[in-house]
Amino acid sequence: MEENVNLSTVIDAVCQEKNIQRDVLIDTVEQAVATAAKRVFADREIEASFDLDTGNVNLFQVLYVVDKVELAMREISVEQARRAGLEAEVGDELLFQIFYLEEDHKQAEAQAKQYPEIPALQKVNTAFGRIAAQTAKQVIIQRVREAERENLYDRYKDKKGELMTGIVRRFERGSIVVEVDNGRAEAILPSRDQVPRESLRPGDRIVAYVKDVDKSARGPQIILSRTHKGLVEKLFEHEVPEIFEGIVRIEACAREPGARSKIAVSSRDRDVDPVGACVGMRGSRVQAVVQELRGEKIDIVPFDEDPARFVCNAIQPAQVSRVLIDAERHTMELVVPDDKLSLAIGKKGQNVRLASRLTGWRIDIHSQSKIREMERRSRAEMAAIPGVGRDLAAHMFDLGWRSLRDLAVANVDELAQVVGSADAADDIIDTANDAASGKIELEVVYDVEDDDDDHDSAPASPGGDG
Template sequence: MAVTGISANRLELLSIADAVAREKNIDKEVVIEAIEEAIQKGAKSRYGAHHDIRAKIDHKTGELSLTRHVTIVEDDWQPEDELEEFNDSAMVRLTDASKRDPEAAVGKEYVEVLPPFEFGRVQTQMARQVVTGKVREAERANQYEEFKDRVGEIVNGTVKRVEYGNTIVDLGRGEGIMRRDQSIPREVFNVGDRVRTYIYDVRPEAKGPQVMLSRAHPGFMAKLFAQEVPEVYDGVIEIRAAARDAGSRAKMAVLSNDSSIDPVGACVGMRGSRVQAVVAELQGEKIDIIQWNDDEPTFIVNALAPAEVAKVVMDEDADRVEVVVPDEQLSLAIGRRGQNVRLASQLTGWQIDIITESQDSERRQKEFAERTTLFQEALDVDETIAQLLVTEGFATVEDLAFVESYEVAEIEGFDEDTAEELQARAREFLDRKAAELDAKRVALGVEDDVLNVPGVTGAIAVALGEGGVKTLEDLADLATDEIRGGYEVKNGERTKVPGVLESFNLSQQDAELLILHARVAAGWIDASELPQAELEPEPEFEEEIFAEAGEDGAEEPVEGVDVDAEVFDEDLEPTQDA
């Protein structure tokens, strides 16, 4: 758009503004304000940049007025900004103004009407740039307002161009970009193709709002089901979680708010009609629809379908779960290239480790043998007594030494005298071990103050000394990664950095608490800065969840498990494989 001069026809200015507003889909007022600013800049380039020149176009008649303003300021006026200074072309001090105007007052403005003038080549170019810039800013603001509240929606568009694998989509009132990693593999688009995409983010950037589109996002699949399944659209069925390996396989967890409606069957549809419509849109992607369950072990079992699960052992502190499956089910549980377990992990939010029943049995036998040997050596007893203690659930000598004596006496074949003798030997062993550890600590140069820190045992003190941590200040100065171990990037490679107490498997909270106690002891912080609630003690036994069906269809515990483990029967939910 060209601005030739302020003497242009009045109706011409309004018609230009109206045409630009319609073409760019922006407010006409914005275009008129841009023209006013362009005329002001052109006038300042002609009369001087220091002048306060203002252009005003009547929005109804198109009448243009160009005026110069001089404002009265106080005699002792001081700039608010360091870069600002007194401008005698746009300001006049009160004393000077009073000499010519008896009614002069601070803030009063003198207005001078300027005559019309023709724009030169430089002024025309400047005006064009101003108007173009303002119109572009208004377009970007409109586009951001249009799409910022549409995150999570499916939109239809036309492929405008493809650049380096990224697809630019014309959405009608703006453009969106679908990056290479957000498209379905092997899916190729040509200019002019109609495409259905999912808005997963809208970013206000300097070059304009970026509408981020995706066909690989789990939300795209969920929204497609909402379009195909009326119960999902109405909220009767909820899609609680979804995970995708775009173009290959997906898992989706659904929950019904109406007990009379089967959520899995509703999403599948008659003869699979509903799910097949979604599969067709996703280029044949295989979809497993499973039932959501608030009981996490049950949900994990469902998520690993079609594989059968024998047992689930959860470690809530590390957000990890160990799943035991029959030997013949291992490949099915893991899936091709780990796909099944990876999607189940994404769906449930747990890190899932898969082992077979034979591996689990072998590990249990190894642990049983190691604990038996420990009790034999520590208590100087024969193998039978040691095995009895392990079978009863004693895992360490500490467990035996500090338990109530009647619990040991109640073991079949034991009496009170036997229990007292075994506990006495256990305490003697622990005393000898503590003395050895303390001697080693002293030899390593670890100070007594370190041992007095809450949470520091003799074994921990020795490990600290071997790691070069010998004073209270050394311990207080550590970070949690230095205690637990972590990763760092060197030469572009992520490498493991061991921690001084990594072998003790301290949780993040335990490590932080140990450091805080050391800092309190060192006088670096006050005790009031310690967390108010200490960590809850570890449960005596890990939860073990069984999901193996008996001959009558009822679920039974797997044979060969610890009798003291807490057992939960799994109510396995049906899984529909599309």
């Protein structure tokens, strides 16, 4: 190894400082030096062993005892072994040290003179000493880096899904490097996990959600997020003791980072109001969360096992007059007063979009006047079917057949009970099917008040913008 440097001392110091197992580091050094030696002594079978006393990695070449030598640098005949004073039989393995260090040059010469019958011991390469030293240095540095990463991963892998407080240090290609755990580690806040409206500068304190701890990452292993819905949930868990204790539970959360969030909460204790617990005295708890999210608005709604009630709660602050459920399409149509339509939809559809994500239902919102108009038109279209008329159309509408498409897929037996016969039911279904598919055009007579078709409605689906 390098002059005046004992590798054993270096390994001890590194192991103690970086918390690396000594045996592991020694084994790594042995393997690295053996690999380098096999490139230099390509025609030989090499083994490496670390010498704890000298601090060097000793190399040994293996010679196989055979009847007839074909590879002079790897084999030795029984006759050669006997002439060299060695007791050996075919199949034995003989180990001879390779003296590659400059200070061991005399030992190499002495070994060559001692065994003149063995060609593999006659060549000495002292240049490998510098290669071995450099290899050992590189592998120790590399192993230290790997150990630091492993220790970092082991220390923080259980932090995934938790909150972490840090200080913004620098910007790298759009990402923000954050110093966490009082400077013990660095985390990264990727650009995709940053809130667009937030302006962060070096030295700013931030609280972020630990999205992942990536063992294979080249840079910082701790991946943070300011946009994940888990940030809202964990902030409430920190601010609301009832959530931390499990009395109040966050059932669902939907978020548009930087703008608005909705959370649905329930309580295991009838005496504890889940919404009130999250709001706090004079709004203190929810305001603490809003402040940490830098002004993001938060709606807290009660969870309900009944999907219709849950959707009505989720669309708050708007009030719902009526709910129409289509279970097959997993859709709900909400009817709201005309003057509350804009409130229900929200700015650029935000309220209905968040409510849809929160509940998992596709939501269509209509004003009362719009629904009345749609119902009048549907009844008029159904009344235009030969043999139906307005009274029967109104009766079928009240029973659940609310459009031509509903009649087109109606059950014949069920419809026959309403219209009087199976033949009449078949005719109505066939006509409705043809009209709904555009094959025929019915002569529909609308009331004068039905001509106004200038009312708003808004759909939303759980996956995103509706």
